[in-house]
Each structure stands twice: as C-alpha cells, then as structure tokens.
Amino acid sequence: MSDRLTVLITGATAGFGAALARAYAASGDRLVLVGRRTERLEALKAELGGEVHVVTLDVRDRKAVEEAMAALPAPFDAVDVLINNAGLALGLNPAPSADLDDWDTMIDTNIKGVTYMTRAMLPGMVARDRGHIINLGSVAGTYPYPGGNVYGGTKAFVHQFSLNLRADLLGANVRVTSIEPGMADTEFSTVRFGGDKERAAKVYEGMTPMSADDIANVIHWVSKTPRHLNINVLELMPVMQAFNAFAVKRG
Known part of the structure; x- marks a missing residue:
C-alpha cells in the first residue's frame, strides 16, 4: 500500500467525521465522505478540494448501503480504510422510562449501520489483500453509567464485533481497530439531549474534554502505522475523566 490512502468516512458531516475528513485531506489522501446531510457534504467537499467523492446515505438502510457502495466510481471504489464513525446516543433516561424509539435508532445506527458498511467493504479489501476497518466505539461499552443502557450496549457490540472480525480475517492483510473515546466536545451531547445546547454544555463544565481534532x-495515526501492525483496541479519555466508584443503595 502506498502512503496515500482511499478513506471512506461515515457520519462525515460533523464532529469526528468532519475532523477526520480535514485530517486526511491535509495528508493528501483520497476521500469518500458519507452522511445524511447533502448540503454539509457538498460544503465540506468544496472546502477540502483534492479528490473527494460524497455519498448521501443513511447507514441504517441496508439496501441503500449495498447499492451505494457497489456504485462507487473508480478510483474511489478501492477503499483502503473504512471508518465507521456514524453513531449517536439518544436520551439519558433509566431503562424503565427510556423511549423505545430512541433505543431502536441507536441499535439501527450504532450496530446495524456498522455491520452493513463493514460487510459491503470487506470482500473488496480481502480480494485486494489490503485494508483497515476502524470502528468508533466508546468507553461506555466497557464502563456502565446510569442512563447509558442501550447506548453502552451498542458500543460493547462494536468492541466485540471488532475483535471477532480480527479472528475471521486472520491470514488476510486487513486490519481492524476499535477506537473507544471518553468525553469529547462535539455535537454528541447536543444530539443526545434533543438539541438542548445548554444542557449539553453542562456535561463538559469545569473540565477540558477531548476535541474532535484530538x-x-x-485515528489518522492509527491508519498510517505499518501494515504488519494491528492496534486492536485504543481507549482514550481526558485527563480529568476516570472511573466511578461502585454505586451502593443503602437503607
């Protein structure tokens, strides 16, 4: 594989996805940017210049994913790195009062969307004997917290799915990495709280969270390491985030 990569990024219109697009554009890589908001995709393409192909796509739609990925034009179809970044958390209610529609949306996006995109890209990577699947997990997949319920469950899936892909791909030069961040200041909390920016800002009050650029x-570094090296799981947190004590209900 040359130093120049063809990189497909889902959820490319904001947050980690947009920051990733800028990072790879700066290193001269070829980009396939996937997202649901066409105007944002086109604006990002115009900003970045270079070789950029945009695809308006909802990763929850299995048929649309299959058709869009099969229709990628050359040379964008030879994807070296798939970054499954599209994902979200919705709500923070405890399980007995959580919204089932929110649960469905998280499962459809964070689990099904990841599997659809991965399955669409893997055969080509295996045939070319090169590639890298990078999945965006979360520390929520390892460390539970009140209200994390289904979101944490979806990210635990991403972690285990990534490890199982490694088992299936033994013998192929296709790498798999699960990136598992903690608190990062993006649109994540604003989406979680239904657009309430004030409530979202309080999540990061009094501390310095990680940024989308961080x-x-x-991720950019992980994908540029030598091909014989696989980083299985990489967990990141801001310095001022750590692990809670066990919760105990007394009385």
Missing part, C-alpha cells in the same frame, strides 16, 4: 489525529 480523536481525528489519533
């Missing part, structure tokens, strides 16, 4: 720079 995460993008780490």
Whole structure:
C-alpha cells in the first residue's frame, strides 16, 4: 500500500467525521465522505478540494448501503480504510422510562449501520489483500453509567464485533481497530439531549474534554502505522475523566 490512502468516512458531516475528513485531506489522501446531510457534504467537499467523492446515505438502510457502495466510481471504489464513525446516543433516561424509539435508532445506527458498511467493504479489501476497518466505539461499552443502557450496549457490540472480525480475517492483510473515546466536545451531547445546547454544555463544565481534532489525529495515526501492525483496541479519555466508584443503595 502506498502512503496515500482511499478513506471512506461515515457520519462525515460533523464532529469526528468532519475532523477526520480535514485530517486526511491535509495528508493528501483520497476521500469518500458519507452522511445524511447533502448540503454539509457538498460544503465540506468544496472546502477540502483534492479528490473527494460524497455519498448521501443513511447507514441504517441496508439496501441503500449495498447499492451505494457497489456504485462507487473508480478510483474511489478501492477503499483502503473504512471508518465507521456514524453513531449517536439518544436520551439519558433509566431503562424503565427510556423511549423505545430512541433505543431502536441507536441499535439501527450504532450496530446495524456498522455491520452493513463493514460487510459491503470487506470482500473488496480481502480480494485486494489490503485494508483497515476502524470502528468508533466508546468507553461506555466497557464502563456502565446510569442512563447509558442501550447506548453502552451498542458500543460493547462494536468492541466485540471488532475483535471477532480480527479472528475471521486472520491470514488476510486487513486490519481492524476499535477506537473507544471518553468525553469529547462535539455535537454528541447536543444530539443526545434533543438539541438542548445548554444542557449539553453542562456535561463538559469545569473540565477540558477531548476535541474532535484530538480523536481525528489519533485515528489518522492509527491508519498510517505499518501494515504488519494491528492496534486492536485504543481507549482514550481526558485527563480529568476516570472511573466511578461502585454505586451502593443503602437503607
């Protein structure tokens, strides 16, 4: 594989995805940017210049994913790196009062969307004997917290799915990495709280969270390491985030 990569990024219109697009454009890589908001995709393409192909796509739609990925034009069809970045958390209610529609949306996006995109890209990577699947997990997949319920469950899936892909791909020069960030200041909390920016800002009050650029720079580095090296799992947190004590209900 040459130093120049063809990189497909889902959820490219904001947050980690947009930061990743800028990081790879800066290193001269070829980009396939996938997202649901056409105007944002086109604006990002115009900003970046270079070789950029945009695809308006909802990763929850299995048929649309299959058709869009099969229709990628050359040379964008020979994807070296798939970054499964599209994902979200919705709500923070405890399980007995959580919204089932929110649960469905998280499962459809964070689990099914990841599997659809991965399955669409893997055969070509195996045939070319090169490639890298990078999945965006979360520390929520390892460390539970009140209200994390289905979101944490979806990210635990991403972690285990990534490890199982490694088992299936033994013998092929296709790498798999699960990137698992903690608190990062993007649109994530605003989406989680239904657009309430004030409530979202309180999540990061009094501390310095990671930025989208922080995460993008780490992922960019991971994908540029030598091909014989696989980083299985990489967990990141801001210095001022750590692990809670066990919760105990007394009385």
